Amino acid sequence: MERPEPYGAPMSLTASLDATSVTAVPGDETRLPLQVRNSGSTVEEYRFEVAGACAAWATVEPANLSLYPGDTATVSVTFRPPRDSTVLAGETPFGVRVIPTSDHAEPVVPEGTVAVAPFTEVTAELVPRGSHGVRRGAHKIAVDNRGNAPLTVGLAARAGTERTRITFDRPDLRIEPGRASFAELRVKPGRLLWRGTAVTHTFQAVVATPAPEGEEPAAPVLLDGSYQQEAILPRWLPRAVILACVLALACVGLWYGLLRPAVKSAAREAITPEVIASATSDPAKNGGQSAGRTGGQGGGKTGGAGGGGASATPTPTVSVKPSAPATPKPGTGPLPPAVPTSAQVRVRDSVGGGASSDTALTVPAKKTFRVTDIVVQNPQGDAGSVVVTVGQRTFSLALENFRDSDYHFVSPIVVPAGSRLTMTVDCRKVGRPVNAPTPSRCSVSMFAGGTMQQIKP
Incomplete structure (x- = not known):
């Protein structure tokens, strides 16, 4: 499309594109010819500028051009879209501004559209690569769409053995360009392991990527992982039970063999001859008791025998002094709880x-x-x-x-x-970070x- 000169001004410049639309492949270079004609009567110099969203990755070669009156020349509009998710697939309008350097001429702007072809690039990560547990293992799959078009990937898994079942929380993921999406993966063994050595189950997570129209399908992304199935009863449990039984029997034998006889011996030794002698010879402790018993027995015998004064032998009593409570030594008491x-x-x-x-x-x-x-x-x-x-x-x-x-x-x-x-x-x-600006x-x-x-x- 050409922009006409103002009314009354002579048309001294014409410019047109060889095609109004062109397809550009990300990472490659595409050229579109632009015809420029000097319709004026003087030598004219022109410079070129690309307008539109594609200006960042489009150039005109050469950037300047001089033409004699009536001459025509061709320049190339070159499109180099980067292979990046920031340049989305689809059509983008553009214009090439042809600007004469003289003051009396007006610029013209031929317009067209550039179609950016889609491309597919997928990366994936399994987090964590290895898990462990008694009943199941839990993992996450992070899939990044590094292409320039929305993408739907399929999720599958290959178990290393028939005794393992692998499931996903969703069968596929739809991911926008430059974004990432997550899915949960669970590994469940066929049967529980009650005791014994842990068993390792290997597997592969498969991320299948569809190919753009007209292209061969890309190879799937394979992620290797493992799940270590642990026993419900730990290996040390039988040994601990046997050791506890042995310790219990040892404690019982120690009680009946050593501690119980020692307690009985200490109880017998508490009544010593010194304690008995002290109890029988102390008048303050036994004087009243002996006198009462003598008076009662003597009165009875005197009345019966006609005045015979026989006295009864006093019965010895045993007095055991209570032992003082033991005082704990500093530093031997229990510690405060952790x-x-x-x-x-x-x-x-x-x-x-x-x-x-x-x-x-x-x-x-x-x-x-x-x-x-x-x-x-x-x-x-x-x-x-x-x-x-x-x-x-x-x-x-x-x-x-x-x-x-x-x-x-x-x-x-x-x-x-x-x-x-x-x-x-x-x-x-x-x-x-995912879905966030770079810190x-x-x-x-x-x-x-x-x-x-x-x-x-």
């Missing part, structure tokens, strides 16, 4: 410069912290390194290797008083759990 304690910290670090660190917990005086669980989270998918310091121990991790990393300790890590739990982050590349800094979080114990004084 208190469940948790701490968390979040560290943000920019790219370049030194690393950033922060403290999650400082153990108070006269206490120890027993760490049983540590969870490190990388929600943005940042790249770099993180160092977790627990007292005298350190853990070094690469951020690009995980989103969530958890550690559970059978034997707790004992952190003495005055020591700290810290996390240090060195950011090399800031990740891009300016790396962001890593840590959670630590355990028990706080008072130190014995």
Whole structure:
């Protein structure tokens, strides 16, 4: 389409495209010829500008052109759409502005449309790659559409053995260009494992991608995973039961063999000859009792025998003094109960410069912290390194290797008083969260759990 000259002005420039529409393939180069004719009577120089949404990836070669009166020349309008999800598939109108450098001539703008061809590019990730549990394993599949058109992918799975059943919460995912979508995957064994060694079940998750019209279908994305089925009864349980029975029998034998005879012997030895002699010779304790018994017995016998004065022999009594309660020695009493304690910290670090660190917990005086669980989270998918310091121990991790990393300790890590739990982050590349703008800094979080114990004084 040509823009005419103002009324009364001579037409000194004509320009037209060889075609009003053209198809451009992302990542390739497409050229469209543009014919320019100098209809004036003087030598004229022209410059070219592309207008429209495609101006960022369209150019005119050459950018300037000089023509003698009556001459015609051809320039090329070149379209180079990037292979990126930001350039959506479909038709886009454009115009090429032909601008004469002289003041008396008006520019013309031939117009057309460029159709951006669709392309397909899919990436997928299985999180976590390996799971464990008694009844089932849980995973998530994250599928990213890096193409320039909406896409629907199908989800399937291949079990490594016939004893495993794999299910999805949905059969397919529809994903917009430049976005990601998630689906849940569950692995369930054919039967429960009551005891014995854990069994590992392998599987493959398949993400099938449809091909654009006229193209061959792309190869499916295969994701390898595993599920470790654990026994309901742990392996140590039979040994623990046997050991408990042996200890119970040993305690019973110890009671009947040693403790019970010792208790009886201590009870007999409590009545000593000294205690008996002290009770019989102390007039303050037995004087009244002996006198009463003598008077009663003597009066009876005198009245019956006519004045014979025989006295009765006093009966000895035993007095056992109660023992004083034992006083516990300092430092031998029971300790206060352990208190469940948790701490968390979040560290943000920019790219370049030194690393950033922060403290999650400082153990108070006269206490120890027993760490049983540590969870490190990388929600943005940042790249770099993180160092977790627990007292005298350190853990070094690469951020690009995980989103969530958890550690559970059978034997707790004992952190003495005055020591700290810290996390240090060195950011090399800031990740891009799904459906959110790219942040300016790396962001890593840590959670630590355990028990706080008072130190014995």
